[in-house]
Amino acid sequence: MTPNMKQNQVPQVSRTAAGNHTRTLIENLRVLTPDDVSGKTKFVRADLLIAGNRIEDVRVENVQNDRHQHKNNAADIVIDGRGYLAIPGLINVHTHAAMGFFRGLGHGHTNMIENFLFPAEKALTPELLEPLSWSYLITSLRAGVTCIADHYYMIQGVGRALERLGMRGFIGETIADLGGAFPGWESWTKARDAIESWNFSDLVRPVVAPHAADTVSSKMLREAAQFARQNNLTLHMHLSQTTGELKRVREQDGMTPVQKAFACEALWDRTLAVHMVSARESDFAELRTAGATAVICPASQIIYEHLAPLEHIAATGVHWATATDCAASNDGADLLNDCKWMGLLARDRKITNDTFEPHALLASVTSTPARALGMSGQLGVLQAKSLADVVFLRDDISMRPAFDDVRNLIYSAGSSGVEHVMIDGQWRLWRRELCSADEPQLTLAFDQAVQEIMRRTGLKP
Ligand SMILES: [Zn+2]
Structure with a gap:
């Protein structure tokens, strides 16, 4: 009997005993394709052929002869995907995953970053x-x-967590010399050394991560940006994230945070400029000219201060991505929900x-962030030769009537339909259960780490 996507057992992974990649065909899907x-x-009826860690082909169903030929000659494993949608794996380009221990604490605090986060972060140690x-x-x-x-901070721990779950990450050690939890020039030299001796699989790659325009000097920002450009890396930084940042940068440097980043040559098509809450229209225009991406985290921005001026995005046509930020300022990690907002x-x-x-909302968590990560055509899209990062959702009644599938996905079905997830050609979630890690064990380790950080800081929930 053909395995199907409703079965409890995880289908065999497409790899032979000798370690060679074989081909998996998932047929009868509705696939989101360019x-x-x-x-x-748009969604089309199609089969996905996956070889190793890549999509070999997206075969649209309207040419029956082609399809039969392709079925006969290509697949070692065939899975019936009837009743499922396939979309590209979503890309969340602004997280602080280890801040899960602050979940729920962002509500009702003022000056939370300076008065609450920075002191608590000083108590972190690498093993946590x-x-x-x-x-x-x-x-x-x-x-x-x-x-x-x-x-x-101590981003290697996040890298290890990603590797254990088989998730993909572009991770950056936060650097700052004027403020933040661990200010100092050595934050940059250590981060640079770590990138130069990078020791993760291809799933976990480095980026350069200045903290913000008010906590990083022009000298450090310029040097970090130059290093990122020379090494073809993304520069990921908070920019104009609060009114306070705008005020401090004006006092220190006599310009806006975006103008400072521009003056330090830190804005180009690999720059993620996160928040832009206190930015003016001319700042967005500056990003647009440089090809940089404005990253908007709606829930987080509303909890911390206020939403970024979306009207300037609409007016300037700047590239923009949606992200969730951290658990302290957006208690969940449901990226499609943030798109809806x-x-x-x-x-x-x-x-x-x-x-x-x-369509633009969906692009803001797929193709647009892929571009900023230097992964256009590799991530955020399902097409021949792209990496096999695929999310399978139930194509159920929440997607009906099917007048506008993408609108239904964002505004009706959302992530509640997510059932299986493949990353780099490997099953990582099957029927919403982890495939390669023991969740009760990880939950226990998380609880123990939270208890430890609360003990060290004396913070009360
Ligand atoms: Zn942030």
């Missing part, structure tokens, strides 16, 4: 970072997120052009 005519994506990451990463996986861009908030702000329409 549409050459409209330039947008891996277990503290479990909660946010597992929640992310269940929300269909296969790849994160993480920004934190982006769409609703744009309507609330009377934005009438199509900047935040459903």
Whole structure:
């Protein structure tokens, strides 16, 4: 009998005993694929052929002869995917996964970053970072997120957690010399040394991660940006994230945070400029000219201060991505839910052009972040030769009537339909259960790490 996507048992992974890759065919899906005519994506009836860690082919079902031929000659394992949607693994380009221990504490605090987060972070030690990451990463996986861009201290622990779950990550050690939890020039030299002696699999790659424009000097920002450009790495930083940052940078440097980043040559097509809450329209225009990506985290921004001025995104046409930020400021990691909020908030702000329409919302967590990570065509898209990071959702009644599938996905089905997740050609979630890690064991380790950080800091929940 053909294995199917409703069975309890995880299908065999496509690898022979000799370690050679074989081919897995998942047939009868509805697959989100790029549409050459409209330039947008659309769902089509198709089969996915996966070889090793890549998609070998997306075979659309309208040419029956081709399909039979392809079935006969290609697959070692065939899975019936009837009743499922396949979408690209979602990319969350702003997380602090290890801050899971602050979940729920962002509500009702003022000046939380300076008065609460920085002191608590001073109590962190490397061995706590891996277990503290479990909660946010597992929640992310269940929300269909296969790849994160993480920004934190002692980032090797986050890297180990990602490797254990088989998730993809572009991770950066936070650097700062003027403020933050561990300010000092050595934060940069240590981060640079770690990148130069990087020791993870291809799933976990480094980025350069200045903290923000008010906590990083021009000298450090310029040097870090130059290093990132020379090594073809993404630069991931908070920029204009609060009114306080804008005020401090104006006092220190006589310009806006975005102008400072521009002056330090820190804005180009590999820059993730996160938040832009206190940015003006001319700042967004500056990002647009440089090809940088504005990253908007709607729930986090509302909890911390206020939403970024979406009208400037609509007016300037800047590249923009949606992200969740951390558990302290967005208790969940449900990226599609944040997309829905982006769409609703744009309507609330009377934005009438199509900047935040459903296809654009989906692009903001797939193709747009892939571009900023230097992975265009590799991630955030299902097509021949892309990496096999695929999310399978139930194509159930929440997707009906099927007048507009992408709108249904964002506004109706959301991540509740996520059932199976494949990353790099390997099953990592099957029927919402982890395939390669013991969740009760990881939950226990997370609880123990939280108790330890509370003991060290004396913080009360
Ligand atoms: Zn952040």
